[in-house]
Amino acid sequence: MRTADVEARIPGGYYRIEGVHEPAPTPPDFLFVRRGEGGCWETGAFERGAYEVLAQHPDEAAACAHLLSLLV
DSSP: OHHHHHHTTOOGGGEEETTTBOOSSOOSSEEEEEEOGGGOEEEEEEETTEEEEEEEESSHHHHHHHHHHHHO
16 A cells, blocks of 8 residues: 555545554544454544544455545
8 A cells, every 4th residue: 555655646644544554643634444343444534533434345455445546
């Protein structure tokens, strides 16, 4: 994911990947990838202090691909 986002020139404050890319200070709104319950991976948006899961994925690669599609 890091190579793809750098190539796409996506600013680091637009997204958060749990345990890999966690911008500091935390931006007020961003898209995210995180490990969900039951071993799935989730993509979604953090806005106005709340997480909204948009999709669940069977693995991290699928979640990162979805995140990239949301960002470009």
